[in-house]
Amino acid sequence: MRIDGIGQDDDDIRYLFSYNLQRLASLSSRIALLDIKPSFGINIHDWRAMAVLDFLGVAPLHTLAKRAGVQKSQMSRTVSALEERGFIEREVNPEDKRSVHLRLAPAGRKLVADILSASRERNRQMLQHLTEDERCELMRLMEKITVGSLDYLRALKGEGETRRPPPPATIFETEIL
Structure with missing residues (x-):
């Protein structure tokens, strides 16, 4: 049987690309959670925020939230918690004094580097076949x-x-x- 991600009229959800992609994404998230939380003491939302900020360098909250794929209100809470722990810093936006830019603090950059190293190994295992x-x-x-x-x-x-x-x-x- 040929599985093409679309399926035939009499096939069920298991033949759909979107269903299988969601299952894989969920599996990947569970694997990451079991690795990141106990090893590094942060949750998946924290990790996503820090990892995205790492590649963006400096960003306003709305951009960070959009690129991380979470609501701005959730990202605001996440950033506040990470700032309290010394992983993220805020600075005045030079183009708009009413807003702030976010960047990783030195401790945040170190943590991201450590988690990226572990993530590469996790991805190596996931893609081993x-x-x-x-x-x-x-x-x-x-x-x-x-x-x-x-x-x-x-x-x-x-x-x-x-x-x-x-x-x-x-x-x-x-x-x-």
Whole structure:
């Protein structure tokens, strides 16, 4: 039987790409939770906020929340807790004195580096049954799926082609709307 991620009219949910992607994402989150919380003392929301801020460098709260895929109010609570622990610092936005920019504090940068190292090993284990070429192909295909999914999201939101931004150079530049 050929499983194509779409299925036939008489197939059930197990044949859908979206169902299997959600199962894999949930499994990945459970694995990360079992690794990160006991080893590093932070939760998944904390990790996501710090990891995203690490690649952004400096960002306002709304950008951090959007790139991390969480509500601004949840990110605000997360950032406050991380700031209290000395992992994130705030600075006045030089372009708008009413807002602040966030950046990782030195302790936050160290923690991110340590967790990224552990994450690489976790990902190595998760991808152990793929060759290097297959891993590269998987990432290439994920990028194509992301671009197609963003096109579909824009269509569902009623945004035409006129509002479509230029395609990202890589999946790492893709921002979920």
